[in-house]
Amino acid sequence: xxxxxxxxxxxxxxxxxxxxxxxxxxxxxxxxxxxxxxxxxxxxxxxxxxxxxxxxxxxxxxxxxxxxxxxxxxxxxxxxxxxxxxxxxxxxxxxxxxxxxxxxxxxxxxxxxxxxxxxxxxxxxxxxxxxxxxxxxxxxxxxxxxxxxxxxxxxxxxxxxxxxxxxxxxxxxxxxxxxxxxxxxxxxxxxxxxxxxxxxxxxxxxxxxxxxxxxxxxxxxxxxxxxxxxxxxxxxxxxxxxxxxxxxxxxxxxxxxxxxxxxxxxxxxxxxxxxxxxxxxxxxxxxxxxxxxxxxxxxxxxxxxxxxxxxxxxxxxxxxxxxxxxxxxxxxxxxxxxxxxxxxxxxxxxxxxxxxxxxxxxxxxxxxxxxxxxxxxxxxxxxxxxxxxxxxxxxxxxxxxxxxxxxxxxxxxxxxxxxxxxxxxxxxxxxxxxxxxxxxxxxxxxxxxxxxxxxxxxxxxxxxxxxxxxxxxxxxxxxxxxxxxxxxxxxxxxxxxxxxxxxxxxxxxxxxxxxxxxxxxxxxxxxxxxxxxxxxxxxxxxxxxxxxxxxxxxxxxxxxxxxxxxxxxxxxxxxxxxxxxxxxxxxxxxxxxxxxxxxxxxxxxxxxxxxxxxxxxxxxxxxxxxxxxxxxxxxxxxxxxxxxxxxxxxxxxxxxxxxxxxxxxxxxxxxxxxxxxxxxxxxxxxxxxxxxxxxxxxxxxxxxxxxxxxxxxxxxxxxxxxxxxxxxxxxxxxxxxxxxxxxxxxxxx
Numbered sequence: 108x109x110x111x112x113x114x115x116x117x118x119x120x121x122x123x124x125x126x127x128x129x130x131x132x133x134x135x136x137x138x139x140x141x142x143x144x145x146x147x148x149x150x151x152x153x154x155x156x157x158x159x160x161x162x163x164x165x166x167x168x169x170x171x172x173x174x175x176x177x178x179x180x181x182x183x184x185x186x187x188x189x190x191x192x193x194x195x196x197x198x199x200x201x202x203x204x205x206x207x208x209x210x211x212x213x214x215x216x217x218x219x220x221x222x223x224x225x226x227x228x229x230x231x232x233x234x235x236x237x238x239x240x241x242x243x244x245x246x247x248x249x250x251x252x253x254x255x256x257x258x259x260x261x262x263x264x265x266x267x268x269x270x271x272x273x274x275x276x277x278x279x280x281x282x283x284x285x286x287x288x289x290x291x292x293x294x295x296x297x298x299x300x301x302x303x304x305x306x307x308x309x310x311x312x313x314x315x316x317x318x319x320x321x322x323x324x325x326x327x328x329x330x331x332x333x334x335x336x337x338x339x340x341x342x343x344x345x346x347x348x349x350x351x352x353x354x355x356x357x358x359x360x361x362x363x364x365x366x367x368x369x370x371x372x373x374x375x376x377x378x379x380x381x382x383x384x385x386x387x388x389x390x391x392x393x394x395x396x397x398x399x400x401x402x403x404x405x406x407x408x409x410x411x412x413x414x415x416x417x418x419x420x421x422x423x424x425x426x427x428x429x430x431x432x433x434x435x436x437x438x439x440x441x442x443x444x445x446x447x448x449x450x451x452x453x454x455x456x457x458x459x460x461x462x463x464x465x466x467x468x469x470x471x472x473x474x475x476x477x478x479x480x481x482x483x484x485x486x487x488x489x490x491x492x493x494x495x496x497x498x499x500x501x502x503x504x505x506x507x508x509x510x511x512x513x514x515x516x517x518x519x520x521x522x523x524x525x526x527x528x529x530x531x532x533x534x535x536x537x538x539x540x541x542x543x544x545x546x547x548x549x550x551x552x553x554x555x556x557x558x559x560x561x562x563x564x565x566x567x568x569x570x571x572x573x574x575x576x577x578x579x580x581x582x583x584x585x586x587x588x589x590x591x592x593x594x595x596x597x598x599x600x601x602x603x604x605x606x607x608x609x610x611x612x613x614x615x616x617x618x619x620x621x622x623x624x625x626x627x628x629x630x631x632x633x634x635x636x637x638x639x640x641x642x643x644x645x646x647x648x649x650x651x652x653x654x655x656x657x658x659x660x661x662x663x664x665x666x667x668x669x670x671x672x673x674x675x676x677x678x679x680x681x682x683x684x685x686x687x688x689x690x691x692x693x694x695x696x697x698x699x700x701x702x703x704x705x706x707x708x709x710x711x712x713x714x715x716x717x718x719x720x721x722x723x724x725x726x727x728x729x730x731x732x733x734x735x736x737x738x739x740x741x742x743x744x745x746x747x748x749x750x751x752x753x754x755x756x757x758x759x760x761x762x763x764x765x766x767x768x769x770x771x772x773x774x775x776x777x778x779x780x781x782x783x784x785x786x787x788x789x790x791x792x793x794x795x796x797x798x799x800x801x802x803x804x805x806x807x808x809x810x811x812x813x814x815x816x817x818x819x820x821x822x823x824x825x826x827x828x829x830x831x832x833x834x835x836x837x838x839x840x841x842x843x844x845x846x847x848x849x850x851x852x853x854x855x856x
Contacts, residue, residue, distance in 0.1 A: 121213060124174055137171070137178030153189050160189070165202045172206025173213065175257035179203065180288065187292020195289040203285065204278045207260050211273050214264025220745075222265055230265060231685065235636070237266045242276055249280025328643075335622065335642045339461040342473040347373045349672050350465050350474040352457045352616070355382020356658040357649030358480030359440055360665030361672075366448040370673045373451040373474070375467055380452075381440035382482050383650075384658045385433060387502045392525055394432040396692055398425050399529040403694070411731070420533045422510035429505065459617045462642050476644045476672035479616065479632060480665060483609040483650035488517075492578035496585050498603040501526070511535050511602035515587050517575050519546040521691040523606035524558065528693050531567045538568040538598055540589050545571055550697055550752060551704045557735060557754045558693055570596070578603070611651040629654075636681040638668035646672050655687050688766045690759050695735045698758035700766045701750030702740055714740045714749055717775075717799040719791060721755045726786040732756035737795050739765075739775070746775035746799055757788040764792050775799050 135141060153160040164186065171178050183203075186195035222230070237244070245268075248259050263273055349365050351358045354376035365372040379386045408415035438444060442452040455468040459479075465472045485500035487493070499507065501522050512535060516527040519541030531537040539546070539562070546562075546569060547555040559569055573589040573596065580586070587598040611631040619625060624633040624641045632640060632652040639646055646668040649661030667680040688700040707714045717739045727733040735755025741747055751765040768778055779796035783789055 121174060121217065124170075125176065134177055137176075137181050149185065149189050161198065164189070165198060168199070168202035169206040169209065172203055172256070172260075173209030175210050175260065179206075179256070183285065183288035184292035187289035187294075189292075192286075192290055192293055195292065196286055199289055200278060200282060200285045203281055204274055207256060207277050207281075208270065208274045210257060210260035211264040211270065214261040218261070219265050220742075231683075233262075233265070234267045235681065235683075237263075237268050241266070241268050242272065245273065245276045246280045249277060250283060331641075332643055336462040336644050339463060342463055345463070345473050345475045347371050347451070347472060347474040349373075349476045349478060349669065350375065350457075350472055351478045351480060351669075352459075352465070353382065353480035353482055353612075353649075353651070354380045354440070354452075355480060355482045355649060355661065356384050357482070357651075357661035357665035357668075358382070358478070359445070360662040361478045361480060361648060361669040362445060362450050363448065364666040364669040365673055366445075366450050368670070368673050370669075371451075372449070373453055373472055374445060375453045375455060375457045375465070377454070377456045380442055380445075381437060383484075383502075384661075385436060385440055387505060389658050390433055390436050391429045391505055392501075392522075393692065394429045395425070395529050396525060398428065399532040400694060403532045407731075420510060422533060423508040425533070426505065426508055456615065458615065459621055459645075461621065462644050476646065476675075478638075478665075478668050478672060479618075479645070479647040479651055480649045480661070480668075481612040481616065481651045482661075483611045483656060485605065486608045486610050487605055488575070488607060490575060490577055492580075495580035496578040496587070496603045498578075498605050500605050504604060507602070511600070513600040514538070514602050514604065515540065515585075515598050515600040516604045516606060517587065518606035518608070519543070519548070519569070519571065520606060520608065521547065521689075523604070524562075524691060524693050526604060526606065527567060528562065528565070531562075531565055536566070536568075538570065538600070540570045540573050540575055540587065540598065542574050543571065547691060547697060549703075550691075550699060551738070554697060554736070554738065554752050554754050557695060558691075558697060561693075561695060561734070570598075609650060609656055613651060636683075637671050637679060638664055638682065639671070643675075644672070655684075655689070657687075657689055660687060686766065686769050688762055690762065692759075695732075695755045696753075696758040698753045698762035699751065700762060701748065701769055703750060703752060704738075704740060707740055707749065712749065713743045715743050716740060717795055717802065719795045719798050721788070721791060724788055724791050724794070726788045726790070727755070727757070729786065730756075730788075732788075737761065737791050739795050739799070741775065741799065744803070746796070746803075748773075748775060753791075755788070755791075760788055761791050764789060 164182075168179070168182050168186075170176075171182065183199050186199045189195070190198060241263075245259070245263060248254055249256075348370035349361075350373045351362045351365070352375050354362075354374055358374065358376070359381070362372050362374045381390075382388075384390060402420060405415050405418075442454075445452055453467055453472075458466045459477065460466050460471065462477065463473055463475070465474065465477065485502055487498070487500065498517075504526065510533055511530070514527070514530050514535045514537045516523045516537060516539045519527075519539050523539060523541070524546060527537045527539050541548075545552045545555045546559050562569055570589065570591075573591045575587055576590045576595070577588050578586065579588065581599075583601075584599050585601065585603055587600065587603060589596050589598065611629065613625065613630060613632060618632065622641075623645060625631065626633055631650075631654075632647040634640055634647050634652045637646075638648050638652070648664035648668045650656045653660055653664060664682050667682055670678045670680045686700060688698065690696055690698040702710070702712065702714070704714070704716065706712075719737050721727045721735040721737065722733045724733060727735075732755065735753070735758070737755070738752045740749040740751070742749060748765060748769050751762065751769075753761045753765075755761065764778065767773070768775075775796040778792050779800065781793075783793050
């Protein structure tokens with residue numbers, strides 16, 4: 108509240124100062140003609156009052172530039188005429204830098220929030236450009252006398268550029284122009300117009316200087332290239348435009364896009380086409396989840412008035428159906444399909460010899476660019492006795508054909524939670540051991556608690572804050588020993604499933620030997636937002652390089668990598684990590700996009716929370732799924748969306764609308780204005796937007812509305828009100844006109 112008061116007060120002061128400048132005819136006092144006319148008197152006054160003249164000049168110059176008023180050019184000429192070339196240049200560069208920084212801060216603290224709420228997506232794009240090349244852009248704009256400086260100051264204030272960086276670059280960038288105008292001021296008697304100062308030669312010189320930083324950038328790029336790819340001999344001809352290593356989601360998308368762009372493409376895969384998603388991840392897990400949900404629904408049929416019984420589970424048949432689903436989807440990712448697109452599909456293990464050559468099956472493929480999309484594999488922790496547990500992972504669990512009576516799942520992340528609930532619904536006694544203090548620890552604790560409560564209702568034992576320290580084998584039974592605060596606990600089971608995360612597949616590719624930079628903590632490949640490694644023609648996408656281990660992220664990065672690899676340097680397709688949605692397909696499902704509450708606190712991002720309960724959604728009630736919540740983080744006092752978490756059976760249907768809104772800068776108000784079909788669960792979007800609106804309704808405005816409606820109910824009072832307003836408004840207009848006319852005549856003379 109106090110911040111808003113200061114902003115409003117600052118805006119009033121700035122606007123008042125600007126109005127006063129024009130009302131009191133400031134432009135005529137800071138004109139070229141006025142300067143020439145008063146040059147002699149200025150110089151004589153300066154000779155008698157040196158310190159006062161300098162202080163007054165600096166103060167006025169800073170005020171003019173900080174308020175973005177016209178006249179800075181004339182004052183630069185005046186500095187040369189009054190103070191001379193050396194002192195004048197020093198005064199002007201210091202004053203102009205201070206004033207420009209003042210204008211920058213005015214824009215940042217008065218305008219940025221309101222503009223960001225309306226043009227959030229455009230500002231995000233602008234900020235990404237500033238983060239990459241902000242110094243180059245600002246330096247160039249300062250040297251080119253095309254865009255007015257007040258525009259530059261205002262626009263830069265809306266970005267995330269640091270104040271000190273802005274001031275330093277402005278100081279250096281304005282030096283040449285300052286010297287030119289101050290020097291011209293020393294020759295003021297010979298100048299008849301400011302336009303004479305910027306001759307074709309001077310403008311050409313400034314443009315040449317403006318190209319210096321970009322030339323430096325090109326040289327730096329050339330130097331980086333010759334430190335990496337440039338160290339290796341280029342083939343005289345390339346067999347391929349791009350070679351993609353790995354046929355998972357990222358690699359298949361990259362190959363598809365590259366072939367669509369008429370590139371000559373090779374796709375190398377050492378195992379199954381489709382990668383983890385098709386063979387051991389998304390497709391089989393969702394087929395298993397569907398079977399588990401169906402069994403659970405049948406078990407609850409009597410609550411719906413249906414005389415059905417869940418009966419027994421033929422687990423082998425369930426797993427065979429999973430394999431049939433994989434076989435049905437497999438042709439979408441098959442070698443035959445990609446060969447029909449024109450892609451050369453190669454089966455084998457790839458080894459990157461250098462940035463232009465890949466060895467596979469004793470053959471060397473030459474290529475202009477390389478895209479690495481080798482994915483990831485489940486982590487298996489190194490603990491004593493792990494070998495006797497004969498544990499499964501999310502890659503190997505699909506070979507199981509007998510339902511375990513007792514299952515221990517180590518890891519309470521998305522994969523562990525999804526599979527644990529499936530096996531519990533088929534009839535296994537499931538125990539989840541998770542090292543963090545709550546399940547799904549990337550989500551907020553209150554949202555994850557809804558899932559944990561459902562798990563406990565279904566008989567799943569949830570052990571959080573426990574660390575697995577060793578494994579044992581007693582006859583046919585497996586024993587997992589966990590520890591919490593020095594207290595050991597034994598978990599006896601028939602099958603153990605490890606779901607403790609994934610690690611990138613980078614071994615055997617020859618990347619460290621080549622000099623490709625790797626993340627020391629995760630072992631993944633380091634890439635920029637164009638998906639490039641430190642080698643400008645080697646790209647990476649998907650799990651092998653991303654912190655987001657999702658199929659849709661791998662695909663989004665894959666097409667960008669392909670476009671950038673084929674069309675460099677013209678293509679600059681960037682991956683935006685700010686708006687990445689995901690769903691954990693438990694029951695209830697958990698979906699999120701943007702910031703969680705915990706992340707907002709960690710980043711010290713101010714936020715408000717609006718929450719609605721799905722128990723109040725009519726369609727969810729009718730479907731028997733009225734369990735869960737929608738939690739939206741917004742900017743304080745504004746309906747700009749920072750992040751959304753949805754817990755509910757239909758989270759996957761509710762979340763996309765918020766994703767679209769965040770991607771295109773739409774507010775909760777815009778979502779509320781959109782008509783939604785009734786009855787649907789997606790009405791929850793309108794419900795949460797309406798809840799935000801009610802919470803931010805102004806009591807004072809509502810009181811005035813109530814008073815107005817009261818007047819409307821009394822015709823005589825309302826007629827009196829209309830009459831007063833009808834007379835007062837014209838009188839006020841006449842008064843303002845008379846005041847302006849009086850000021851224009853110079854007051855009372």
